[in-house]
Amino acid sequence: MGIIETKDLVFEYIRRDEEGNVEGITRAVDEVTLDIKKGDFIAVLGHNGSGKSTLAKHINAILYPTEGTVWVDGMDTSDEEKLWDIRQEAGMVFQNPDNQIIGQVVEEDVGFGPENLGVPTKEIWERVEESLKAVGMYEFRKYSPNKLSGGQKQRVSIAGVIAMHPKCIVLDEPTAMLDPNGRKEVIRAVRALNDVEGITVILITHYMEEIIHADKVFVMDKGSIAMEGTPREIFSQVERLKELRLDVPQVTLLAHELKKAGLDIADGILTVQELISALKL
């Protein structure tokens, strides 16, 4: 069994009109079955409204399945007694850093989670230090979060999750509000967590460039998994992705255009190096 597993997961919510009368039922997640291996870097793509965020919120028990089951490290998320264990094992980072930071000082913010777990004070400080170092924010530990850039704030949010010692971290469009540098900083930090700390990462994003190193990509559409494979397998299907309102990395798109123009280039070029070899330069 993997670190995260879902079986026939369905999530439905009831739509109501102004007076509270039931208008209908929307199925946001539709029979999703997946198995995520410990230590993997997983990417989830999908257009707005495809069900990615709803799926993600099941992983740390913010939402419970209408039908089917979700297990986090073997624990059924519907089991209320396991709620805090699940939330500690599967941390979540959201789009807007300003909604996630509560401390007046960076190190206090990061210590908030372990403090609530009842971790002894000395260990809290150790965890704060190692978490801030893991995201490259240790030198800012005495700063007020207000003084940080978007990318720095988002890395503090991530440190706050790591300080809980999770086995898995779910990031729901963590770079959507950041400038190019902020995006790079955050993705670098997330990759390091996966490579160095071995934390399982589930990254939801609309930026295709961010996920070319992922172990596996899931593409969602209408609440179901529409495509599943390695980045190369997924990004080889440019036209299919466009139908799903998505895109491919710029270098992949350029290679695809050159291929359409008659050049002998393989599908699914992911890096400039690969393009150079394909052009035999």
Place this chain on the structure above:
Amino acid sequence: MSIILDHVSHIYEAGTAMEFAALKDINLVIPDGQFIGLIGHTGSGKSTLVQHLNGLLAPTGGNIYYNGADIHDSDFNKKELRSKVGLVFQYPEHQLFEIDVFTDVCFGPKNLGLSKKETELRAYAALKQVGLEDEYFYQSPFDLSGGQKRRVAIAGVLAMKPEVLILDEPTAGLDPKGRDEILDQVAKLREETGITVILVSHSMEDVAKYVDRIIVMNKGQIMYDDEPKAVFRHYKELESVGLAAPSVTYIMQALKKKGLPVDTDITTIKEAKTAILKALGR
């Protein structure tokens, strides 16, 4: 017809320990009909700058002229200015509030004191301009997708018939198709109406693809103000202030380094394709 910024500065909390100069001696001319990209890292002064263009913020130094008139003169009609210079904030869908899409778009023109008929005509035209189909007009705006909501919010500003449209990161959080749809609609709108568009963006690819002039802000000052190719030629300097060139520019540099005779100031996929095929003799 133009907007002129003459030695404009803006200092927040002047005279306190929190004093911060968000704009320092900005001089700009924004003529009619340009499509301008405004880029800069978070905190560089972009948002402060655009809020000066419709008089939401007053400069602490310098003057701003709209069609030759100083917008902070006591007899200047600010209300009219705000309908002429339409500002679409970040995440504008958070500002939708009416019971249906059509009523929401009517809110602006209604407040200009226009007749019911004129208001509705304008709302209809604006919703058409952003490409929203009739079937959505009487739905609650909250039932629409992210991209649709954002188009309704933009329509709300277009219904005021602005001469200048300022969009502050209109594509943040949208899926790639939603992003292209919004920007394509804006580009089409500009072609059809000749409206001036100022696009504040963190996406160098989008800016390179759509605009004909880029203004780069850094630490409250204008760092570059030129056509896209000329600006992105300074990619090293841009990187040092948290920005970058479009990824295709870096691809072309790598290819050139490997001996392929291509221009390195290419900024779009289309140009790159043509240049590579030409260099390969195809």
